[in-house]
Amino acid sequence: MSAPSSLPANTRPSTSSATRGVNRVTNQSPPTFADLGVAAEIVDALTELGITHTFAIQELTLPLALDGTDLIGQARTGMGKTYGFGVPLLDRVFDDAAVPELDGTPRALVVVPTRELAVQVGDDLAAAARNTPITVTTIYGGRPYEEQIHALESGVDVVVGTPGRLLDLHNRGSLLLDKVAVLVLDEADEMLDLGFLPDIEALIRALTAPHQTMLFSATMPGPILTLARSFMDRPVHIRAEDPGENATHESTDQVIFQSHRMDKKAVVTRILQARDRGRTIIFTRTKRTAAELAEDLGQLGFPVGAVHGDMRQPERQRSLDAFRRGEIEILVATDVAARGIDVDDVTHVINYQTPDDPMSYVHRIGRTGRAGHSGTAVTLVGYDEVMKWRLINDELGLDLPEPPQWFSSSPELNEALDIPESATDSVGPARKVLGGRSRPR
Structure with missing residues (x-):
């Protein structure tokens, strides 16, 4: 499912103020920093x-x-x-x-x-x-x-x-x-x-x-x-947008479906083998889930790191730095990392668990489709998370109150995310997880 259309790429945005301001929409190329008088x-x-x-x-x-x-x-x-x-x-x-x-x-x-x-x-x-x-x-x-x-x-x-x-x-x-x-x-x-x-x-x-x-x-x-x-x-x-536009990027393709909690790991394993997948962030709601999922993916041969609140700050920073440098291509994180990852070429974001509120959803999927790049945001809605999803859907106007039910074996999953039929249950020998030395209680 694609998000509703948002601000066209060649449209300059508007400015509004309760006290002072200017409304402006043009098709001119953006100025340089030098043009605006920066030192x-x-x-x-x-x-x-x-x-x-x-x-x-x-x-x-x-x-x-x-x-x-x-x-x-x-x-x-x-x-x-x-x-x-x-x-x-x-x-x-x-x-x-x-x-x-x-x-x-x-x-x-x-x-x-x-x-x-x-x-x-x-x-x-x-x-x-x-x-x-x-x-x-x-x-x-x-x-x-x-x-x-x-x-x-x-x-x-x-x-x-x-x-x-x-x-x-x-x-x-x-x-x-x-x-x-x-x-x-x-x-x-x-x-x-x-x-x-x-x-x-x-x-x-x-x-x-x-x-x-x-x-x-x-x-x-x-x-x-x-x-x-x-x-x-x-x-x-x-x-820097039309106040009536949707809160999510038009450059991000949103794929949302219901997924049974016992099948979610297998679904993620398939998604991580999608064609043209690059750097990927997987968001979980809890620290335990983040640690466990990172360890599971490492066992399946994926280069992965973890970032969650039970890790010491130097450990979290090492995982983030390795992700930025491309030493690992998958980061499993709680929302603690949602606003601290500045990497422009994240191709996929996966919501392993449905976010708690609409703004968490916006900030999570905002990690992809950045700075002129396109991206894909996948949300796995657990059967017990449908009501939570409906609140997000209604607030953001996504027009999908009842996501379809897909499994790791569903052809719709492969088609929506361009997953090859050759995708397997693992991709190689087990790897050490960066930041995964211990699991939180």
């Missing part, structure tokens, strides 16, 4: 990364963000939000007369909900800042305090981190926030869901200097907008 040092660094032209959210946000305007930026997962706020943040810290000269105390603070996303955003900003004197430090829980305190004491200009650890280090006196001129809240809806609101409010109160605030997320529920407007100065709300 040459940052443009050169992006060019070295193969990035020259802007995505829609970047094109719309940069002119305002470079001018210091408060922004609420909304775009689907995988459509360039990180550099939508990251490039103007670095540009202003580097070369804006309104930002105090660098002296080793933070000029910008980026708050994100998860460790994995912190690492991704920190790496992206450091890469874009490589030709400038700006130093970027990433702060999150699960790492020794000493190394993070040492980094802060050595001098840092941009701090990326998770709310709890950031607040803890501020309360200890190690993280100074009195000169922060740019604040970014990334994936704000996720932080609200995870209960970080009190920490975020405490961090905001610590920002005593005048500062620009940018809030970015793939979804923007009412409580987030209410919260944002309570501490932002006349923010412009930018949607």
Whole structure:
């Protein structure tokens, strides 16, 4: 089943705001970062990364963000939000007369909900800042305090981190926030869901200097907008899409069917042998299932790694890094990884268990079909998960309230996912699972 049509590839999106804004739809080619006035040092660094032209959210946000305007930026997962706020943040810290000269105390603070996303955003900003004197430090829980305190004491200009650890280090006196001129809240809806609101409010109160605030997320529920407007100065709300369009990518082919829980492993084994399958992320709902499925696939000869909450942070990071480098091509993960994997060429996402809510579904399948690539998202709806699926279906308008029942032997499965008849129950000798030394209780 294909998703309902979303924004055509040659259509430039609209901008809307409750206070200020511009509506615009054109067929022009996207501008480059240089066209929008970004500092040459940052443009050169992006060019070295193969990035020259802007995505829609970047094109719309940069002119305002470079001018210091408060922004609420909304775009689907995988459509360039990180550099939508990251490039103007670095540009202003580097070369804006309104930002105090660098002296080793933070000029910008980026708050994100998860460790994995912190690492991704920190790496992206450091890469874009490589030709400038700006130093970027990433702060999150699960790492020794000493190394993070040492980094802060050595001098840092941009701090990326998770709310709890950031607040803890501020309360200890190690993280100074009195000169922060740019604040970014990334994936704000996720932080609200995870209960970080009190920490975020405490961090905001610590920002005593005048500062620009940018809030970015793939979804923007009412409580987030209410919260944002309570501490932002006349923010412009930018949607890099038509507000009436579907929440999922048109570049992602969605295949949804009912699957008996005793047959799901066999179904996944078949899917992993589909023609043209590349990097693949398999999402599970529980840590135990993630660990067990990764071990089972390793026994069947698949190169696989695991990422779940019972693994230590260094182990999780090793699995993610190996996946990014292509050393393993399959990652079995809980939702802890859904917003922290920045790999543009994931060809398949498999929902081994139905997500708990529509936005989890959107963020999971947003790991494929990114940055101009096409992708396939497969959802295995257990017989006991049909009601949960119907809620997702109704919210997202997917028009499939009763998915068909398929088995690992169903010809419809092979046809829908281009699985060859030669697919077997295993693909080779057992392999060691990266991150799979032990299974959680």
